[in-house]
Amino acid sequence: MMRDQGYLSDEILVKEARDGSEAHFNALVDRYIGLVYRVAFSVTGSAHEAEDVVQETFLRVFRNLDGFDPSKAAFKTWLLAIARNQSINVLAHLKRKAARFLTRTQAAEDRDNAEEENFPHEMPDAETTLLSKERTQLVQQALAKLPEKQRTALMLKAVEGLSYAEIAEILHTSASAVESLIYRARSKILEEVEQ
Amino acid sequence: MNCEHYRKQLSRQVDIDLDRALTEELEKHLAACPECRSFRDGVKALNREFHTVGRTQPPVGLAERVKERVDRQRRRDRVLLPAWTRVPLVAMITLAAVGLGNLAGRSISSMLIPDRSEDAVEYTLVTQAPSFADLLTDNGSEENGQ
Ligand SMILES: [Zn+2]
Numbered sequence: 001m002m003r004d005q006g007y008l009s010d011e012i013l014v015k016e017a018r019d020g021s022e023a024h025f026n027a028l029v030d031r032y033i034g035l036v037y038r039v040a041f042s043v044t045g046s047a048h049e050a051e052d053v054v055q056e057t058f059l060r061v062f063r064n065l066d067g068f069d070p071s072k073a074a075f076k077t078w079l080l081a082i083a084r085n086q087s088i089n090v091l092a093h094l095k096r097k098a099a100r101f102l103t104r105t106q107a108a109e110d111r112d113n114a115e116e117e118n119f120p121h122e123m124p125d126a127e128t129t130l131l132s133k134e135r136t137q138l139v140q141q142a143l144a145k146l147p148e149k150q151r152t153a154l155m156l157k158a159v160e161g162l163s164y165a166e167i168a169e170i171l172h173t174s175a176s177a178v179e180s181l182i183y184r185a186r187s188k189i190l191e192e193v194e195q
Numbered sequence: 196m197n198c199e200h201y202r203k204q205l206s207r208q209v210d211i212d213l214d215r216a217l218t219e220e221l222e223k224h225l226a227a228c229p230e231c232r233s234f235r236d237g238v239k240a241l242n243r244e245f246h247t248v249g250r251t252q253p254p255v256g257l258a259e260r261v262k263e264r265v266d267r268q269r270r271r272d273r274v275l276l277p278a279w280t281r282v283p284l285v286a287m288i289t290l291a292a293v294g295l296g297n298l299a300g301r302s303i304s305s306m307l308i309p310d311r312s313e314d315a316v317e318y319t320l321v322t323q324a325p326s327f328a329d330l331l332t333d334n335g336s337e338e339n340g341q
Pocket of ligand 1: 197198201224228230231
């Protein structure tokens with residue numbers, strides 16, 4: 001099924017996928033599933049929800065490939081903008097659910113904190129060998145407390161190595177706004193971790 | 196200049212100007228300001244941590260499930276979509292045929308229902324694809340395809 005599409009550029013894969021090639025679409029899935037999953041996980045804070053977001057995102061990409069305009073955006077930023085948008089919808093839903101749950105009973109609060117699938121973050125499959133587990137946990141908790149936009153901007157920069165310009169496209173903002181989102185994210189995390 | 200000004204520069208330097216030497220002004224400030232030095236070291240440490248911790252991999256089998264689901268959608272499109280696009284297609288073919296005066300000697304049905312109509316039909320469909328902006332403002336209300 002999948003042959004050697006791995007070396008082809010995004011542009012070519014998209015073009016062939018548009019023309020109906022299943023193999024080329026699948027190569028795009030293979031290329032970007034990790035990135036989409038991490039964005040979804042970073043935004044929603046839930047491994048389970050991230051899986052759903054990944055499914056929905058690629059389905060949406062498939063349905064809308066013909067509406068994608070390569071002259072306006074790179075495929076990668078277009079894809080990640082869709083993934084983030086899907087993730088934000090899920091996050092809003094999770095928050096509403098949590099809010100309803102909290103108003104129902106006061107006693108639920110502690111339980112909710114303990115059980116909440118959403119936050120605090122815990123990265124699955126984390127390699128914690130080089131770091132103290134405790135510090136890693138502090139960083140993740142601080143990360144989870146950040147506003148979504150700051151968290152996503154920082155993640156796309158520090159983990160994925162995207163440029164400010166690419167991140168700006170995904171977040172619908174300017175490169176200088178991205179720079180300050182990332183700066184504020186770092187400041188807050190360091191404040192929390194090092195106090 | 197206040198510390199925030201320098202820390203913004205440091206944050207940026209870690210991201211994009213790694214190879215470039217710090218400005219003299221920033222160097223001077225760092226030499227004199229332990230808080231900003233600690234910020235710089237903290238940002239570098241955070242970046243190392245993100246590199247180690249952040250590269251979470253998707254669960255095994257997820258890629259296959261995504262491909263299968265997209266493939267189900269692809270098959271469904273092939274079955275469902277031609278029904279409502281057949282009219283313009285038929286009209287086009289008929290016009291072309293009439294225009295060429297090429298009807299003689301061939302069965303009309305063989306021209307109207309070509310074997311490979313599915314592929315052709317799929318391309319005529321997607322004139323209503325949403326724009327980039329539509330996609331992003333869409334709240335996911337479209338049918339799930341499941
Ligand atoms: Zn300072």
